[in-house]
Amino acid sequence: MKLDITKIPGYKDGMSAEEQLKLIQGHEIDMSGYVKKDVADKYASEAAEYKKKYTSTLTDSEQKATETAEKFNEMETELNALRRERSISKYTAKYIGLGFDEKLADETATAFADGKMDVVFANFAKHQDAVKANVKAELLRETPRPGAGTPNAAGIDYAKMAQDAATRGDNVASVYYTRLSQQQETTTTT
Numbered sequence: 545m546k547l548d549i550t551k552i553p554g555y556k557d558g559m560s561a562e563e564q565l566k567l568i569q570g571h572e573i574d575m576s577g578y579v580k581k582d583v584a585d586k587y588a589s590e591a592a593e594y595k596k597k598y599t600s601t602l603t604d605s606e607q608k609a610t611e612t613a614e615k616f617n618e619m620e621t622e623l624n625a626l627r628r629e630r631s632i633s634k635y636t637a638k639y640i641g642l643g644f645d646e647k648l649a650d651e652t653a654t655a656f657a658d659g660k661m662d663v664v665f666a667n668f669a670k671h672q673d674a675v676k677a678n679v680k681a682e683l684l685r686e687t688p689r690p691g692a693g694t695p696n697a698a699g700i701d702y703a704k705m706a707q708d709a710a711t712r713g714d715n716v717a718s719v720y721y722t723r724l725s726q727q728q729e730t731t732t733t734t
Contacts, residue, residue, distance in 0.1 A: 549564055549567065549568060552567055552568070552571050553571075554567055555567060628657055631653075631657045632650070632653045632654050632657045633653075634653075635652070635653035635656050635657065636649045636650050636652075636653040638653075639652050639653055642671075643671070643675060644667075644671050645674075648667055648670060648671060651663070651667060652664055652667040652668070652671075655667065702721045702722075702724040702725035702728055703721075703722075703725040705717075705721040705725075706718050706719075706720075706721035706722040706724075706725055709721055
């Protein structure tokens with residue numbers, strides 16, 4: 545066990561080694577909650593000895609019943625562990641099917657199997673944020689880029705549209721298309 549002398553009452557920064565030694569010697573460590581190793585070993589060996597005596601006094605049928613109960617408890621523990629692993633594996637596969645990355649899917653499945661719903665919902669929020677970011681990136685990737693230096697890439701003839709609007713008697717549209725035509729001529733000449 546390491547001793548942190550900075551937590552001892554009376555410690556000050558910059559103490560010399562002799563002062564620190566006096567401080568440590570004058571401080572009593574409360575060991576009331578601890579058991580010495582030799583005492584713990586003694587009790588462990590006594591417990592093993594009592595178990596041997598107890599099992600030797602049992603009849604054959606009682607010994608078999610005890611052994612059977614111990615084996616049953618071991619098998620039940622192993623079965624529960626296998627069921628947990630199976631459910632985690634099953635949930636991980638489902639989360640991956642929903643688009644989770646593998647690490648997040650495994651973490652979410654483990655939390656779900658352990659009943660830690662706060663972690664499950666936090667991971668769903670992470671997944672949702674990732675999906676939003678991916679959708680946004682995909683939309684930006686799929687957005688067509690206009691050609692460089694071609695302001696009228698669609699090939700629209702605004703002068704013709706202005707003339708058509710004038711023949712129909714739509715003066716507002718005619719003025720609008722005339723203005724666009726002038727803008728188009730200005731941008732193509734510069």
